[in-house]
Amino acid sequence: MSETEISLEAAARAAGSFAEPGSIAGLAPYGDGHINASFRLRLRPGAVRAAPVARPSLPGSSGEGPGADLLLQRINERVFRDPEALMGNLLRVTSHLRAKLEAAGLPEVDRRTLTVVPALDGRPLARDAEGGSWRALLFIGGARSAGPARDPGSVRTLGAALGRFQALLADLPPPRLAPTIPRFHDARSRLADFERAADRDLAGRAASVGREIDFFLRRRDGLGLIAEALESGAVRERITHNDAKGDNLLVDEATGEALCLVDLDTVMPGLAHYDFGDMVRTATSPTVEDELDLAKVEMQMPLFEGLARGYLEGAGSFLTSAEKSYLAFAGKLITFTIGIRFLTDFLRGDKYFRVHRPNHNLDRCRTQFKLVQSIHRQEEAMQALVNQI
Numbered sequence: 001m002s003e004t005e006i007s008l009e010a011a012a013r014a015a016g017s018f019a020e021p022g023s024i025a026g027l028a029p030y031g032d033g034h035i036n037a038s039f040r041l042r043l044r045p046g047a048v049r050a051a052p053v054a055r056p057s058l059p060g061s062s063g064e065g066p067g068a069d070l071l072l073q074r075i076n077e078r079v080f081r082d083p084e085a086l087m088g089n090l091l092r093v094t095s096h097l098r099a100k101l102e103a104a105g106l107p108e109v110d111r112r113t114l115t116v117v118p119a120l121d122g123r124p125l126a127r128d129a130e131g132g133s134w135r136a137l138l139f140i141g142g143a144r145s146a147g148p149a150r151d152p153g154s155v156r157t158l159g160a161a162l163g164r165f166q167a168l169l170a171d172l173p174p175p176r177l178a179p180t181i182p183r184f185h186d187a188r189s190r191l192a193d194f195e196r197a198a199d200r201d202l203a204g205r206a207a208s209v210g211r212e213i214d215f216f217l218r219r220r221d222g223l224g225l226i227a228e229a230l231e232s233g234a235v236r237e238r239i240t241h242n243d244a245k246g247d248n249l250l251v252d253e254a255t256g257e258a259l260c261l262v263d264l265d266t267v268m269p270g271l272a273h274y275d276f277g278d279m280v281r282t283a284t285s286p287t288v289e290d291e292l293d294l295a296k297v298e299m300q301m302p303l304f305e306g307l308a309r310g311y312l313e314g315a316g317s318f319l320t321s322a323e324k325s326y327l328a329f330a331g332k333l334i335t336f337t338i339g340i341r342f343l344t345d346f347l348r349g350d351k352y353f354r355v356h357r358p359n360h361n362l363d364r365c366r367t368q369f370k371l372v373q374s375i376h377r378q379e380e381a382m383q384a385l386v387n388q389i
């Protein structure tokens, strides 16, 4: 069953694992992610008192004031094969962030990091009758998604938030986090999947996209550049977000201040470049990911400059000069990698990314394809700019 088909009734049953009967004031689908199914669960004041284990102190849990809202999510297990490991990562990462933000004396820490709210039985996950895994997070109020950034100032804010996030997690104590999706941003492995999908041609679509297939195959050389730097020890593994984009940054509704990075399911060991590259992909062209007018898709240098300045500011001193030397290339690499993921999914018959129209994955792929060309043309100037900061 696709995650789009997770019904409100199923969510209402799952809600009963996180809140006492009678305490639920409302439930509605939430957000537009491609992967998990999300619902906003509104609770009456005092609703979340009854847990047998320690829960975070929730606004309204004293029985006064507004009830706390939860973000109730069914984890897509076709994508995240080990939800227990995923929640283990999430608990470690969010506790570490919370401790650091508290130590820095920041106000309203509940709005600056995600908070896992365990089920009433104290476990981080609840299983439904079909075996589906559900979890709840504290809903962050008074905030909105930063969305696709359109001006150098907001791109800079995004870059700084991401750089700070990586820096705060740079000293997470061992053990290593579990890779929630193995080889997630590994370009060589994504290319191998793509070639298999083109060969098998399960949806009978390969003949119609010969041009796009060629585009990617012609550019396959050099894809392993940063991975090789990792293998040789020139750059090191970090803890990275892996879905770094404005949609995943919450900013304060009133002030626009960056609050919290969300969508932490892919936080795992990675390269700093994965996040920087994904921000280049999503924030340096003033277009959406599935833009149909390809003439508008261009990497714009003022947006890149805002991003690079923000990111390096936020990252502070943890990034090495070897890591910095691949930042412009990273934009091209991640755009390429996600482009082939869209085309692979198109070739397989749209099994992974949620689509809203025929050829949606193909449109998304073509947008990435155009952006790869645009970044390629400007790559030297982009890196020169990074080197000057």
Ligand code: GN1
Pocket: 032, 033, 034, 035, 036, 079, 242, 243, 263, 266, 289, 338, 353
């Ligand atoms: C998926 O669903 P969303 O938007 O959070 C995908 C990302 C892609 C993105 C493209 C786990 O993220 O890698 O960049 O779609 N996440 C996963 O829109 O595959």
Ligand code: MG
Pocket: 033, 035, 243, 263
């Ligand atoms: Mg995501």
